[in-house]
Amino acid sequence: MKTQLDPLPMKMKLLLSILILSLIGINSKAQEALFGAQQIISPEIHDDSSVTFRFFAPSAKSIQVTGDFLPTVKIESPMGEMDGPGKAELTKDDKGVWSFTSEALSPELYSYSFIVDGLKTTDPNNPFLTRDVASVTNVFIAGEGQAALYRVKDVPHGTVSRRWYDSPGLGMDRRLTIYTPPGYEQSNEKFPVLYLLHGAGGDEEAWIALGRTAQIMDNLIAQGKAKPMIVVMPNGNVIQDAAPGEGSEGMYKPAFMIPKTMDGTYEGSFKDVIKFVESNYQVKADKADRAIAGLSMGGYHTMHISRYYPNTFDYMGLFSAAIMPREDATNSVYSDIDGTLKTQMDNGYKLYWIAIGKTDFLYDANKEYRAKLDTMGMPYEYVESEGGHIWRNWRVYLTQFVPQLFN
Amino acid sequence: MKTQLDPLPMKMKLLLSILILSLIGINSKAQEALFGAQQIISPEIHDDSSVTFRFFAPSAKSIQVTGDFLPTVKIESPMGEMDGPGKAELTKDDKGVWSFTSEALSPELYSYSFIVDGLKTTDPNNPFLTRDVASVTNVFIAGEGQAALYRVKDVPHGTVSRRWYDSPGLGMDRRLTIYTPPGYEQSNEKFPVLYLLHGAGGDEEAWIALGRTAQIMDNLIAQGKAKPMIVVMPNGNVIQDAAPGEGSEGMYKPAFMIPKTMDGTYEGSFKDVIKFVESNYQVKADKADRAIAGLSMGGYHTMHISRYYPNTFDYMGLFSAAIMPREDATNSVYSDIDGTLKTQMDNGYKLYWIAIGKTDFLYDANKEYRAKLDTMGMPYEYVESEGGHIWRNWRVYLTQFVPQLFN
Structure with a gap:
């Protein structure tokens, strides 16, 4: 008998039941779970x-x-x-x-x-x-609280795209993830850009998935705490064109590949990323509207990229940065670290932001780096958090860094 | 001692080792797997x-x-x-x-x-x-062979975006996945559009993840077998704004929601999707450049949407379509199925493509539907494959359907 609560005719119900069962990957144990136990x-x-x-x-x-x-x-x-x-x-x-x-x-x-x-x-x-x-x-x-920033809220949402760009410096097409703010597509405005770099073992999926970047940006923008901006999340592993499973290497077990990704090649070719973004998006292509930040290896890349292109970024964010000795590295990117840092300082910038957890194994390396900056008289802001080398900290750092940009 | 094969100083090696270990989610069993067994x-x-x-x-x-x-x-x-x-x-x-x-x-x-x-x-x-x-x-x-179409090959890649659109018909902002072909962003051309619909239990992530749509499109376009086109993958579940975990409902255990998604509401509001796409992308906004296809419930939606908007699409693809009796449905979308089908036929179209597996539980329902079309004299093409109601078939159907579009 048909009632308000039971609007489906029997034949359709049977079809639906079969449909449901046939779509579930049934095996005997799954059945047991499905029918033998409660949901x-x-x-x-x-x-x-x-x-x-x-x-x-x-x-x-x-x-x-x-x-x-x-x-x-x-x-x-x-x-x-x-x-x-x-x-x-x-x-x-x-x-x-x-x-x-x-x-x-x-x-x-x-x-x-x-x-x-x-x-x-x-x-x-x-x-x-x-x-x-x-x-x-x-x-x-x-x-809620801090976690509310990581949730998909009922606010205007930006667009997240996976897009390929040509990198002449690396000799390949490469994949990146890009967040454009709510209303970007309907706007004639030009927007500032944050380049957001992943750590060792990560790729162009890391910040958007583990880092909740789209949710953080949507929510901070909706709250008026961040300027609408474009966030570019490139792949920092110079030997791969894309994240594991997303590139021409196919599906393979991901591994760390630090030596190849910290040999100067990425820093040296980073202009390809900037050029792509500034040729293909409505962006303000000037120093005042460029920020760069990254976690761990991405903090290392941020440090080196921003001094190697010493008049390009007004905002730097080093999140648990992997500060490492490069005195004996052969790539010319590392040939004059102190000199380019000084040039970066002399050119001026708005914010050099360093954050690290008290129990991070890179704490001492960052302490040494800050001592070096102090000696040079290179200004920076410093935030010390609880905890170590963990995504929890990097999400928090992003929510603290972004409101300081492009003001 | 430093050699060509061993370019890292000891201090850096130690840092790297700690970095690697600290980034791996170590517990005693993971350690066992890491150190006790081979890789x-x-x-x-x-x-x-x-x-x-x-x-x-x-x-x-x-x-x-x-x-x-x-x-x-x-x-x-x-x-x-x-x-x-x-x-x-x-x-x-x-x-x-x-x-x-x-x-x-x-x-x-x-x-x-x-x-x-x-x-x-x-x-x-x-x-x-x-x-x-x-x-x-x-x-x-x-x-390789058919599977080569599912791999990321070294060919030009389209862009895949997750974007939100306003659906006045459903009273909410909703998320969709959209594939734009290689070169779209640099082109002043307008492109044809395929609307590609998921099945029951699916969402705007289904075709791009399980269906390998981006890889199939990249490869078919690179081989000259498909015209460059935009592929729009909306969410067919009218009670949700986005896939589980991607919308304002947060993370919850996904379930089937067929009754609410097959009650006519989606078909009735589908114009919102078309309007969004045609207002926001470089598209040819005419019948000759619109195709619609879907699997299972998406085949059902394809059948109903294409006859409800009976002069809108020149290409229809019903993949293992969930043809179901709707004579007693209350939504006006279903009030004149035969009449609107006849109108669709009289208006003319290029392709009405029906595909199903021999062991699909919907085989008989599709057979009845074809008999109905035969009786009406409504032209269609029919492909019968091996197998049942499975993704393997739907990927194959997509690779067979797409080359027939917009020629």
């Missing part, structure tokens, strides 16, 4: 920002959850004792559903994995994942 | 397109791999016996690495999961995953 929600984020993690595994002997929402613990490694993510034990109910509820979490985007009988695995009930180098983990956002 | 490659695709799957799990009792690269098997379900993906057993070596090597596979993009002691899990050595509704599985591409 599992994981992670379930409660009103107080505590989070319940659940995993259906009647036969498992132990399940843990590990992630950056838990306090770090000391772990042994071949490099000595290090900080590692903590773990928490799940407990099993009589239906075979394991669960663990966290304490109330501070507002943040968190990542986590399960460890089932000793094996790390993703959460089959959470389809939201991010890749960091070769590791894929689930993510969730808890709370 | 595992999975999947390893051999020259003959056989594939070796590997999984490091010294304590596991049984590991299987399941996916669409294996022959289907009959499985029990509440709906009766159905086809499900096959499974293959991995065997363990003395280092705790399990492996299975497939037969030589025909060229294709495949998806797979492991089943470790009865629990489905992703492959920790393969960071390439796609989400289909709420299920996340690993993917790989084997072979």
Whole structure:
């Protein structure tokens, strides 16, 4: 019988049921999960920002959850004792559903994995994942406050494009990610540009996925805290044309490739990126409207690019920058670091912003670098945060850096 | 001692090692995998397109791999016996690495999961995953031939953008994915447009991720087999503004929402999508330069949209279309199906293309629909493939449909 709540005729219902089942990648265990257990929600984020993690595994002997929402613990490694993510034990109910509820979490985007009988695995009930180098983990956002900047809010949204540009300096077409602010396409205005660089093991997907750049920019612009701007996220690995899986190398297991990406080639060819952007977008092509920032290796690139092109950027952001000795490097990009830094200083700029966490392994290198800048009399602003070399810090730094630009 | 092959000073090497370790999400098991076992490659695709799957799990009792690269098997379900993906057993070596090597596979993009002691899990050595509704599985591409169309080749690449548009008909800003062909941005030309619609449980990410639309278009255009065109991939779920995790609903477990997406609302508001595209892109805004196609529910939407706007599209593609009875639907979109189909026929078009697999559960519904068109004398072309209601077919259909457009 047809009612208001039941508007579908039987034949259609049958078709729909078959459709649903045929579209789900069914196997016997999935069926078990589908029909034998209740519909599992994981992670379930409660009103107080505590989070319940659940995993259906009647036969498992132990399940843990590990992630950056838990306090770090000391772990042994071949490099000595290090900080590692903590773990928490799940407990099993009589239906075979394991669960663990966290304490109330501070507002943040968190990542986590399960460890089932000793094996790390993703959460089959959470389809939201991010890749960091070769590791894929689930993510969730808890709370408002700072975390509200990472959410898709009901505000005007910019456009995110993956686009290819010609790099004569590297002899290939290369892929980049570009954010244009809300209204860009309808506007005749020209916009300022932030070049935002990833770290070692990252690529043109890192800032947009792990860094939540589009959400941060949409929200800061909507709140009037950031000027509408274009954000360009290039690929800093000079031996690849695009992120793993997105380029002509096909799908392969990503790895670090630091030596090739910190040998001066990227800095030397960075003009290709700027030229592409300034020829293809409505941008203000002057120093006052160019900013460059990056995390870790991207902070290193920011430092070197901005002094190598010493009158190009008015705003620099070094987020947990991998400051490294380059005295014996052969590329001419590094041949006169002190001289070009001094030229950059003499040319003047609006902001040289350095941020690092107190427990970052690059803390001392940054301290030495600041001492060098102090000796030179090169002005900078410095922010010291809690924590180490982690995405949480880099997202926060971005939200702190961007409001200072183009004012 | 410094040599050509060893260009990094010791201090930098140490920094790099710490950097690498600190960036990897280390826990004791990951360490075990990192330091205790060899570096595992999975999947390893051999020259003959056989594939070796590997999984490091010294304590596991049984590991299987399941996916669409294996022959289907009959499985029990509440709906009766159905086809499900096959499974293959991995065997363990003395280092705790399990492996299975497939037969030589025909060229294709495949998806797979492991089943470790009865629990489905992703492959920790393969960071390439796609989400289909709420299920996340690993993917790989084997072979050339048809599969070459799914690879990123060294050819000119179009731009893929995620952009928001205003839909007055649905009362919200909505997200869509748009492919513009290589050279679009530098061109003053106007381009034809293909509107490409997803199935139930899909969204504006489905065709670009699972369907490999950007790679297919780049490759077909480079081969001269397709005209340069814009491909618009909207979101067909009228109750959401964007794909799960990409819209204002935040991250939630995706589910089917067929009734709300097949009630006429989408078809009735589709003019908002066309208007947005034709106001914001360099397009030829005429019937001869508009095509519409979709899979499953998207085939249903294609059928209804193209007859509801009966003089708008010259090319229709119904891929495994969910042809369903709508005689008792209340939305006026469905009030005169036969009449509007006749009007569409009388107005004329270049191509009405229907494709379906022989074992698709919608085969009979499509057969009935073709009989109806035959009775009306409404011309169409028909392609019958092997297989059922699967992405493999929809990618193939796209590669067959696109070369017929805008000639």
